[in-house]
Amino acid sequence: MPLPRQGRPAEEILAALERFRERDLPWRSGRVFAYVFDGGPDLMEIGKRAYTMYLTENGLDFTAFPSLMQLENALVGFAREHLRGGPEVVGNFTSGGTESIMLAVKAARDWARAHRPGVEVPEIVLPVTAHAAFHKAAHYLGLRVVQVPVDRQRLVADADAVEQAIGPNTILLVGSAPCYSFGTVDPIAELGELALRHGLLLHVDACMGGFVLPYFRRLGVEVPDFDFSVPGVSSISMDLHKYAYTPKGASLILYRDHELRRHQIFACARWVGYTMVNNAVQSSRSGGPMAAAWAVMQAAGDEGYLRLARTKLEATRRICDGIRGIEGLELCGEPVMSLVAFRSRDADPFHLVDEMAARGWYIQPSLSYGGLPPHVHLSIAASNAPQVDASLADLREALEAARKLPPPGLPRQLVEPLAAAGDAVPDPAALRAMLQMAGIGGGGLPERMADVNATLDALPAVLREALLTEFVNEAFVPPADGS
Numbered sequence: 231m232p233l234p235r236q237g238r239p240a241e242e243i244l245a246a247l248e249r250f251r252e253r254d255l256p257w258r259s260g261r262v263f264a265y266v267f268d269g270g271p272d273l274m275e276i277g278k279r280a281y282t283m284y285l286t287e288n289g290l291d292f293t294a295f296p297s298l299m300q301l302e303n304a305l306v307g308f309a310r311e312h313l314r315g316g317p318e319v320v321g322n323f324t325s326g327g328t329e330s331i332m333l334a335v336k337a338a339r340d341w342a343r344a345h346r347p348g349v350e351v352p353e354i355v356l357p358v359t360a361h362a363a364f365h366k367a368a369h370y371l372g373l374r375v376v377q378v379p380v381d382r383q384r385l386v387a388d389a390d391a392v393e394q395a396i397g398p399n400t401i402l403l404v405g406s407a408p409c410y411s412f413g414t415v416d417p418i419a420e421l422g423e424l425a426l427r428h429g430l431l432l433h434v435d436a437c438m439g440g441f442v443l444p445y446f447r448r449l450g451v452e453v454p455d456f457d458f459s460v461p462g463v464s465s466i467s468m469d470l471h472k473y474a475y476t477p478k479g480a481s482l483i484l485y486r487d488h489e490l491r492r493h494q495i496f497a498c499a500r501w502v503g504y505t506m507v508n509n510a511v512q513s514s515r516s517g518g519p520m521a522a523a524w525a526v527m528q529a530a531g532d533e534g535y536l537r538l539a540r541t542k543l544e545a546t547r548r549i550c551d552g553i554r555g556i557e558g559l560e561l562c563g564e565p566v567m568s569l570v571a572f573r574s575r576d577a578d579p580f581h582l583v584d585e586m587a588a589r590g591w592y593i594q595p596s597l598s599y600g601g602l603p604p605h606v607h608l609s610i611a612a613s614n615a616p617q618v619d620a621s622l623a624d625l626r627e628a629l630e631a632a633r634k635l636p637p638p639g640l641p642r643q644l645v646e647p648l649a650a651a652g653d654a655v656p657d658p659a660a661l662r663a664m665l666q667m668a669g670i671g672g673g674g675l676p677e678r679m680a681d682v683n684a685t686l687d688a689l690p691a692v693l694r695e696a697l698l699t700e701f702v703n704e705a706f707v708p709p710a711d712g713s
């Protein structure tokens with residue numbers, strides 16, 4: 231696809247970009263319960279202005295751009311007080327939860343190399359509710375994952391199961407505050423005790439809750455201790471681009487002290503070029519997200535965030551009450567935060583998601599895993615609050631409609647060979663043929679996703695992963711017509 235021979239006028243380019251997003255989720259509507267955290271037009275505006283102001287500054291070299299180091303230290307300084315850490319707590323700014331987690335796992339790995347030389351393949355113990363980013367980090371960094379079930383009633387990590395999974399190669403335990411799926415907070419105090427008793431590190435994934443749980447506590451919610459006040463907690467990840475409503479590309483990783491954070495840093499002087507020392511995974515990086523995060527937080531202020539927290543807390547309570555009041559629906563666990571999961575006793579969850587989509591809502595399907603059934607997830611932001619009643623009314627209707635539909639799933643001739651494969655993964659050509667048969671070859675997706683979701687749901691995780699990989703490998707190719 232060649233570039234235009236002559237540059238195009240700005241208005242035309244921007245109009246084209248506007249057209250490209252016509253089919254994107256309409257997040258401004260308040261009818262999207264995932265992906266976008268919208269704190270309102272004022273925060274959006276200051277975020278945009280600060281972002282573009284620092285768009286071009288490069289975080290690669292803090293000696294060239296000391297303003298970025300100043301902003302980073304200011305953000306970490308706020309976060310360590312927010313998470314009740316002492317003056318010995320240090321940390322860095324990253325591009326998101328995944329990068330924060332990647333760095334925490336790398337620091338743990340390299341800490342273990344220094345302090346646990348007998349360990350060859352280090353292990354990380356993960357409750358099934360721990361975020362996929364930990365699996366990604368383990369995969370990238372060569373660690374082994376040992377997965378443990380959660381308490382089926384309360385949907386929080388089971389400290390006994392975690393302790394049983396600890397072996398001679400374990401280096402890191404993980405708890406979530408809260409976990410993404412259910413909004414439930416793991417027993418961090420118990421995990422901290424385990425970490426201390428076994429000489430292990432404990433990472434608390436507070437990507438969702440780190441920023442907002444302290445506000446919920448101030449509003450009277452019973453929030454279990456999850457931060458640096460808990461003995462044994464060695465690192466915490468906290469996203470800003472979720473419930474601090476800052477533009478995307480903003481998260482923080484905090485460590486209990488310099489000793490541990492040292493293992494996060496990468497320096498390289500063995501090449502022909504500039505001397506390099508990086509805190510984060512990214513090297514060249516825009517100052518935009520950091521400046522925007524700082525600016526949005528200054529603009530909202532403590533009172534602004536308390537107001538936003540109250541709005542989502544009330545919205546969450548109304549949604550939970552509404553779900554409890556709908557015959558046939560049940561909440562999964564008791565969310566401490568504004569993350570809610572529910573399921574239906576008599577309707578297919580994937581049909582329910584499609585029926586809601588047909589009514590203009592985005593709610594998120596979640597496949598069964600680790601002995602837990604499939605469910606529907608909502609991440610509730612302040613901007614969803616005005617839509618709560620309308621969403622509940624449509625949820626009733628969608629449930630009625632979903633009940634009337636036949637069970638979803640793709641044709642038997644497609645599913646049977648997959649089921650027969652067990653945990654064995656068919657070769658890529660066979661997987662592509664299956665995607666073709668399912669009508670999703672070449673990266674296109676049907677309007678209604680229930681058949682695809684139900685089929686994935688019936689397969690073991692390794693097969694789901696293989697199919698998803700093949701699907702994406704097919705989907706991301708430039709169009710033949712050059713458009």
Ligand SMILES: *Cc1c(COP(=O)(O)O)cnc(C)c1O
Nearest residue numbers: 326327328361363409410437438
């Ligand atoms: C969102 C999230 C992550 C990953 O963060 P990204 O910013 O999407 O990379 C990790 N853990 C939890 C609990 C999350 O909600």
